[in-house]
Amino acid sequence: MATEExxxxxxxxxxxxxxxxxxxxxxxxxxxxxxxxxxxxxxxxAILAIIGILVLTTSKRSIVPSHGQSIAELAxxxxxxxxxxxxxxxGIKYFPYIMTLFMFIVTANFLxxxxxxxxxxSHIAVTAVLGFGxxxxxxxxxxxxxxxxxxxxxxxTSAPLALRPxxxxxxxxxxxxxxxxxxxxxxxxxxxxxxxxxxxxxxAQVTAVAPIAVLGVMAVYGIEVLVxxxxxYVFTILTCVYLKxxxxxxx
Amino acid sequence: MATxxxxxGHSAAEAGHAAAESAVGMPQLDVTTFPxxxxxxxxxxxxxYLILSRVAxxxxxxxxxxxxxxxxNDIAAAxxxxxxxxxxxEAYNQALADARAEAQQLIAATRAEIQADLDDAIAKADAExxxxxxxxxxxxxxxxxxxxxxxxxxAAATAVDIVAAMGGKAEDxxxxxxxxxxxxx
Numbered sequence: 001m002a003t004e005e006x007x008x009x010x011x012x013x014x015x016x017x018x019x020x021x022x023x024x025x026x027x028x029x030x031x032x033x034x035x036x037x038x039x040x041x042x043x044x045x046a047i048l049a050i051i052g053i054l055v056l057t058t059s060k061r062s063i064v065p066s067h068g069q070s071i072a073e074l075a076x077x078x079x080x081x082x083x084x085x086x087x088x089x090x091g092i093k094y095f096p097y098i099m100t101l102f103m104f105i106v107t108a109n110f111l112x113x114x115x116x117x118x119x120x121x122s123h124i125a126v127t128a129v130l131g132f133g134x135x136x137x138x139x140x141x142x143x144x145x146x147x148x149x150x151x152x153x154x155x156x157t158s159a160p161l162a163l164r165p166x167x168x169x170x171x172x173x174x175x176x177x178x179x180x181x182x183x184x185x186x187x188x189x190x191x192x193x194x195x196x197x198x199x200x201x202x203x204a205q206v207t208a209v210a211p212i213a214v215l216g217v218m219a220v221y222g223i224e225v226l227v228x229x230x231x232x233y234v235f236t237i238l239t240c241v242y243l244k245x246x247x248x249x250x251x
Numbered sequence: 252m253a254t255x256x257x258x259x260g261h262s263a264a265e266a267g268h269a270a271a272e273s274a275v276g277m278p279q280l281d282v283t284t285f286p287x288x289x290x291x292x293x294x295x296x297x298x299x300y301l302i303l304s305r306v307a308x309x310x311x312x313x314x315x316x317x318x319x320x321x322x323x324n325d326i327a328a329a330x331x332x333x334x335x336x337x338x339x340x341e342a343y344n345q346a347l348a349d350a351r352a353e354a355q356q357l358i359a360a361t362r363a364e365i366q367a368d369l370d371d372a373i374a375k376a377d378a379e380x381x382x383x384x385x386x387x388x389x390x391x392x393x394x395x396x397x398x399x400x401x402x403x404x405x406a407a408a409t410a411v412d413i414v415a416a417m418g419g420k421a422e423d424x425x426x427x428x429x430x431x432x433x434x435x436x
Contacts (some may be wrong), residue, residue, distance in 0.1 A: 017277060022284035033286035043295035050299055054307035061314050061323050069314070096304040104299055124279045125288040166381045191279060 009207035016198035020122055020191065038118045039126075042111060048122070051105040075103065079236065097137075098243075101130060102236040109190060109228035111161055113221070121190040121231075124183065133186030134239050141245035153249040183240055189231050193224040406430045 025036045053075065057068030065073055077216045083091045105121055114120025120126050142150040154171040155164060197220050203213035278284070356390060405429045 020278040022278060022281070022287065030282050031287045033290045035287055036290070037284075037287055039288050040291045043291050047295055047298050047302070049300060050307075054311065055302065058307070058310050058314060061310065061317070063314075063318050065314075072307070072311055073315060076308065076315070088382075096300060096308055098393075099303055100296060100300045103303065104296060120288075120292070122279070123288055125285045126292050129289050129292050133252060187279065 016195040016202065019049055019118065019194060019198060022123075028224035039120055041125075042108070042118045042120050045111055045199045046104060049111060050103050054103065073108075075099075081241075082237055083240055086237060087244040087247055091240065091243055094243060098236060098239055101134070101239060105130070105186065105235055106138055106229060109232055110225075112190065112194065113224055113228060119190055119194055122187055122194055124187045127183035127187040128179075130186070130235070131179040134182065135179035136240060138239075138242045141243075144251060145247065146249050150246070150249045160210045178238075178242065180210070182235065186231050186235050191225050193220065193227050196220050197224065403430065403434060406434065 022031055022037050022039055024031060024110045025041055026193060029035075031037055053068075054072045057066065060069070062069060076099070079102050080092070080095060083095055083098055087094075108119065108121040111117055112122065142153070145251075146152075154168045154175065156167050157164075157172070159167050174211070197207055200213050200216040200220060204210045204217065333399045407423075410426045410430050414420070414426060
């Protein structure tokens with residue numbers, strides 16, 4: 001592979017970003033929108049993982065759950081309770097959408113921790129689709145459910161009248177920054193972690209610092225396991241918070 | 252940085268295939284791959300949504316509802332059983348108390364019966380004893396009377412013998428009167 005050649009050339013070289021390359025899965029050539037790439041492959045694996053976690057484990061429908069079924073029920077209860085706590089009872093009907101987001105992000109993040117894998121959620125294109133998807137859906141939902149009252153979100157009536165225009169501008173800016181921060185947070189966290197892993201792995205080529213580098217890889221990997229889950233959790237709970245704004249704009 | 256110097260030379264040579272070989276800067280910002288990623292992501296999300304909303308979530312929801320139902324039923328059944336157990340305990344205590352009372356009655360009745368028998372027996376024995384005592388008294392009186400006669404006879408005979416021994420001669424009747432006189436006095 002490319003990396004090995006560079007090692008021979010330069011003695012010590014870092015290619016922490018190579019892991020993020022989008023390549024056609026079969027053969028060489030340009031990446032068209034329909035090309036089957038490594039993105040396709042790892043997205044398909046994520047779908048299979050979700051089927052494995054949520055569908056296969058629950059096939060027995062046992063009253064006393066097996067280990068696998070417990071995990072499926074745990075994931076279900078985790079997201080269900082999150083929506084119930086944050087948005088209230090009327091947010092429950094959006095449960096399948098939010099569960100889709102959560103399961104996709106959490107499985108994609110964990111699949112990305114397999115050495116040599118491609119992490120779909122480390123790409124801003126992917127997380128931007130997720131973030132802007134949530135943003136557009138929530139905004140449309142807010143206007144459909146509340147009409148112009150949804151604009152009350154930007155007009156805090158509890159503040160003094162003189163301050164309200166200023167606050168409205170701030171609220172408006174923060175509202176439109178939401179999808180950007182929402183998607184960049186996820187992609188940035190995942191990408192940075194994976195890049196740091198590669199940098200430590202690159203240092204492991206040098207005998208003198210190899211033990212430290214390997215320990216560093218282990219430590220960063222441990223942190224990445226946490227980050228994988230926490231970022232999925234953060235993304236989901238922020239989606240719930242935005243959904244709450246759409247359902248109950250008067251806050 | 253090694254990466255940059257290397258990439259500089261490399262990308263100059265094959266700028267077109269840079270994406271396929273080694274990363275130039277951030278592959279995340281390579282706009283040419285965006286349509287591909289977005290297309291496959293949307294496909295994946297739709298597939299996941301369909302799987303979740305059609306199969307996984309109704310099934311897990313059903314399992315959880317079933318479990319909640321089973322637990323509620325079991326708790327109700329357990330409460331029924333508990334009530335039954337309490338009833339059984341009460342019935343047992345009642346039966347125990349009844350049995351105890353019955354036993355007390357039986358004991359009292361038996362005691363009364365035995366007492367009656369005993370009283371009868373005592374009365375009978377008393378009557379027998381008094382009858383025996385009266386009989387014995389009669390016998391003693393007879394014996395006493397017999398003894399006086401015997402004493403009189405013996406005394407007369409002894410007196411006759413004594414008179415004879417003294418060398419005198421006495422009439423039997425005289426001796427008998429004398430003895431009778433003495434004995435009276």
